[in-house]
Amino acid sequence: MASVEAAAALDRFSRTIKERHDYARAWKERTGGKVVGYFCSYVPEEVLYALGVLPVRVLGSHEPQDLTERHIFGMFCPYSRDVLAQGLSGRYDYLDGLVFAHCCPHIRQSYESWRIHRPVEFSHLMWVPSMVQSPHAVPFFEDGVRKLTAAAEAWTGKPLSPDALGQAVSTYNLNRRLLAQLYGLRKPEPPTVTGTQAMEVVIASTLTDKAEHNQWLHELLAHPPQASEGGVRLLAVGSENDDTGIIQLLESLGGSVVIEDNCLGNRYFWDEVSPDGDLLSAVAARYLEKPPCPQRDIGPRVRTSFLTGLAREYDVQGVVFLRQKFCDPHAYEVPIIQQAFQDLGLPTLILELDVTTPYGQYRTRIEAFMEMFL
Amino acid sequence: MAVATRYPTRPLECWGKLRELRRKYAKQAWEMGEQGGLVVAAQLPAMPLVAGLGEFARRIYGAYFGKAMREPEVLRQFHEAADARGFARGDMCSSMHHQIGQVLLGLTQTDPFSGISRPVDFVFETNFCHSAAKTAQIAGEVMGVPYFVVDVPHIEGEAARRYVAGQLMDSIGWLEEVSGRTFDDGKFVEAMAHWWHRGVLYARVGETLKAIPAPIDYWQVRALRVPAQVGGHTAEVAEFYEMALAEVEDRAREGISAFGVETCRLSHEGEEMFYAEKFMGEMVQRYGAVFVVGDTGFNTGLWHIDEDGSWKSAPTLKEMGLTLRSREDAIDLLAQALVDHSPIFRCQRLEEKPLEVVKRSQEWRSQGAIIHMDIGCRGMSAGMLEARMALEREGIPTVTYESSNSDPRDFTPSQVTDRLESFLERLGLSRLT
Numbered sequence: 001m002a003s004v005e006a007a008a009a010l011d012r013f014s015r016t017i018k019e020r021h022d023y024a025r026a027w028k029e030r031t032g033g034k035v036v037g038y039f040c041s042y043v044p045e046e047v048l049y050a051l052g053v054l055p056v057r058v059l060g061s062h063e064p065q066d067l068t069e070r071h072i073f074g075m076f077c078p079y080s081r082d083v084l085a086q087g088l089s090g091r092y093d094y095l096d097g098l099v100f101a102h103c104c105p106h107i108r109q110s111y112e113s114w115r116i117h118r119p120v121e122f123s124h125l126m127w128v129p130s131m132v133q134s135p136h137a138v139p140f141f142e143d144g145v146r147k148l149t150a151a152a153e154a155w156t157g158k159p160l161s162p163d164a165l166g167q168a169v170s171t172y173n174l175n176r177r178l179l180a181q182l183y184g185l186r187k188p189e190p191p192t193v194t195g196t197q198a199m200e201v202v203i204a205s206t207l208t209d210k211a212e213h214n215q216w217l218h219e220l221l222a223h224p225p226q227a228s229e230g231g232v233r234l235l236a237v238g239s240e241n242d243d244t245g246i247i248q249l250l251e252s253l254g255g256s257v258v259i260e261d262n263c264l265g266n267r268y269f270w271d272e273v274s275p276d277g278d279l280l281s282a283v284a285a286r287y288l289e290k291p292p293c294p295q296r297d298i299g300p301r302v303r304t305s306f307l308t309g310l311a312r313e314y315d316v317q318g319v320v321f322l323r324q325k326f327c328d329p330h331a332y333e334v335p336i337i338q339q340a341f342q343d344l345g346l347p348t349l350i351l352e353l354d355v356t357t358p359y360g361q362y363r364t365r366i367e368a369f370m371e372m373f374l
Numbered sequence: 375m376a377v378a379t380r381y382p383t384r385p386l387e388c389w390g391k392l393r394e395l396r397r398k399y400a401k402q403a404w405e406m407g408e409q410g411g412l413v414v415a416a417q418l419p420a421m422p423l424v425a426g427l428g429e430f431a432r433r434i435y436g437a438y439f440g441k442a443m444r445e446p447e448v449l450r451q452f453h454e455a456a457d458a459r460g461f462a463r464g465d466m467c468s469s470m471h472h473q474i475g476q477v478l479l480g481l482t483q484t485d486p487f488s489g490i491s492r493p494v495d496f497v498f499e500t501n502f503c504h505s506a507a508k509t510a511q512i513a514g515e516v517m518g519v520p521y522f523v524v525d526v527p528h529i530e531g532e533a534a535r536r537y538v539a540g541q542l543m544d545s546i547g548w549l550e551e552v553s554g555r556t557f558d559d560g561k562f563v564e565a566m567a568h569w570w571h572r573g574v575l576y577a578r579v580g581e582t583l584k585a586i587p588a589p590i591d592y593w594q595v596r597a598l599r600v601p602a603q604v605g606g607h608t609a610e611v612a613e614f615y616e617m618a619l620a621e622v623e624d625r626a627r628e629g630i631s632a633f634g635v636e637t638c639r640l641s642h643e644g645e646e647m648f649y650a651e652k653f654m655g656e657m658v659q660r661y662g663a664v665f666v667v668g669d670t671g672f673n674t675g676l677w678h679i680d681e682d683g684s685w686k687s688a689p690t691l692k693e694m695g696l697t698l699r700s701r702e703d704a705i706d707l708l709a710q711a712l713v714d715h716s717p718i719f720r721c722q723r724l725e726e727k728p729l730e731v732v733k734r735s736q737e738w739r740s741q742g743a744i745i746h747m748d749i750g751c752r753g754m755s756a757g758m759l760e761a762r763m764a765l766e767r768e769g770i771p772t773v774t775y776e777s778s779n780s781d782p783r784d785f786t787p788s789q790v791t792d793r794l795e796s797f798l799e800r801l802g803l804s805r806l807t
């Protein structure tokens with residue numbers, strides 16, 4: 001049950017997602033700053049933010065489209081095609097720049113085709129090492145962070161001052177800390193924040209000026225919802241997922257998504273930048289030391305223990321894999337991780353996400369899954 | 375209608391040696407363990423480094439690859455083994471999918487000749503494509519052997535080379551630890567020199583196809599790659615490419631063509647259909663066309679790629695005036711080779727791909743491009759449609775066909791034939807009588 005204050009605070013986040021283009025345009029008008037669209041949670045946003053740039057994550061719209069066929073194969077993931085469709089359709093025409101951190105070839109294609117066919121003032125590609133355990137990974141990524149910094153400085157005409165970077169890091173760290181507090185509200189039974197609400201808060205964070213988002217979070221945490229209806233405690237693991245509808249569906253059918261693992265959820269804000277020492281190095285280290293996505297887990301596998309640890313910490317009863325169709329980085333790990341959960345006696349369900357998700361069909365499958373917990 | 379342009383032709387003499395080497399290395403992949411050598415499982419290991427440990431053989435995860443490609447029923451069983459374990463067929467590389475099936479069935483460690491168990495010592499892979507890195511991880515876990523993946527960024531620059539060099543250097547300690555052997559710098563340096571040399575020579579074989587008529591066709595170049603992949607660190611393989619290059623250069627000088635007719639020159643972009651290797655080449659030959667250039671057929675070579683996208687064979691060590699003297703020298707060169715000179719490690723550098731595809735087509739004088747929309751490959755398929763548009767802009771006609779490199783269930787020969795025939799007719803070609 002959400003109090004009037006909590007409901008109003010929560011509503012801001014969901015409205016921001018729906019009205020994200022208006023939000024960014026208004027921000028631009030208000031501040032006179034530049035807006036950069038970015039493609040992966042490994043983009044070190046702090047650097048851009050410190051230069052007065054608003055980084056916003058580019059998301060899909062979940063509407064059928066026919067703009068991308070000439071540019072990207074049909075068997076590339078729906079998320080990457082949907083994102084590209086947004087760019088090609090001009091919905092992001094207010095963006096001044098695009099920044100891409102290499103995640104996989106699918107989304108690299110979206111960035112590349114967008115850049116070619118809808119050129120922006122500033123575009124920058126950086127590589128993210130996959131072998132994050134290597135002692136050479138952080139120095140290499142740091143080099144990438146410094147190159148992004150230099151390019152963005154040249155573009156904005158501003159040098160990055162240590163004070164501005166320090167301020168940006170502390171604003172971002174505060175955001176991470178507040179989101180972690182919010183996630184603490186998902187631990188009790190029943191959780192006071194639903195999975196859908198938590199997802200909306202995090203997605204909104206990727207679209208909003210962090211200082212403002214922090215303010216909104218303070219207000220929400222000052223008057224948190226009292227309790228949700230609860231349900232079967234679920235962990236949702238998967239690819240990028242900006243479709244709150246599927247979480248809503250799970251929660252409307254008796255599930256309660258108490259924790260997730262994806263880059264628009266926990267992995268977006270987990271772990272802070274250490275404020276000590278050289279800040280650009282610390283920024284680089286934070287991104288490579290946060291819980292990895294499957295693409296960054298090619299050494300001795302760490303995701304299995306991280307995910308089973310999450311399941312324990314959030315007292316999960318079942319696991320739902322929400323995998324974008326054709327998403328091979330996740331396809332290579334689902335059977336392994338699924339086995340680990342099954343070994344713990346946790347039932348699992350795999351659902352494939354598409355540009356438009358077949359809710360009708362999934363309703364039946366989810367209902368059957370929920371019956372396992374009766 | 376184009377008139378069929380005829381040239382003299384004769385069989386390629388180095389096929390005999392090629393077959394001999396193929397047989398030798400195929401046998402070695404299974405017998406090496408018992409001969410006291412090491413067996414490394416990988417798709418594309420950094421071969422010269424492993425050679426620092428002494429004698430070794432490389433076995434791919436799908437050790438029954440050849441049999442699977444000849445026998446669709448066998449291939450289907452491998453795919454089904456992966457499906458049964460939950461690896462989604464349509465959602466991953468189809469080559470890796472059936473190879474994972476083989477790993478799960480225990481075949482990577484079962485000798486096809488005797489049926490007895492022949493273990494793999496470790497997995498040592500390069501991340502030329504994320505599919506290979508993830509498969510290495512699965513293979514290591516399933517077989518219960520140590521694995522190491524060298525991450526190679528698909529991006530240019532000194533920092534990328536340093537990152538790779540650092541990992542290669544670290545891998546030496548790991549290799550010593552898992553093999554219980556002492557790494558011999560001398561052997562590594564020697565293997566590196568051979569490996570570099572065979573890569574340069576292989577690329578030069580590809581370059582001879584710029585001649586009109588092409589002395590051999592693109593698929594023949596591709597067929598020549600096997601020794602480079604299985605024994606590229608050895609002197610005998612480098613010598614084989616000396617021989618092959620001398621032969622194709624002679625053919626080019628003498629005007630000897632691949633098949634006797636070359637009415638039209640074509641390029642092929644994308645992975646081949648491993649189970650229908652001859653389909654493409656034979657199909658266009660019926661129209662007097664010859665494939666002369668492409669990506670995967672050339673990517674075993676070492677190339678120097680200019681900023682304008684043009685591909686030239688990399689220089690030999692002698693041409694560079696370079697003598698490898700130490701472990702550090704060899705590591706630097708290997709890192710440079712992987713980041714800058716091996717096209718497979720550039721397959722996701724999408725910003726460069728359209729330019730390179732256009733330039734290659736122009737320099738090899740291709741008159742049309744056939745592009746594989748490979749539903750079983752993300753790595754090389756990326757960037758292909760933008761490359762297609764770039765080709766069309768430059769006036770090079772294109773056609774796409776859909777199938778999968780390693781799953782004949784996604785290949786409908788009649789449909790592909792129809793598409794290609796109408797494309798060839800669009801180019802003004804007609805069936806040879």
Ligand code: SF4
Binds near residue numbers: 078105239
């Ligand atoms: S959902 Fe998967 S395939 Fe798509 S961009 Fe993300 S990691 Fe790549």
Ligand code: SF4
Binds near residue numbers: 469
């Ligand atoms: S490049 Fe294509 S065929 Fe090769 S491993 Fe990657 S996805 Fe598979």
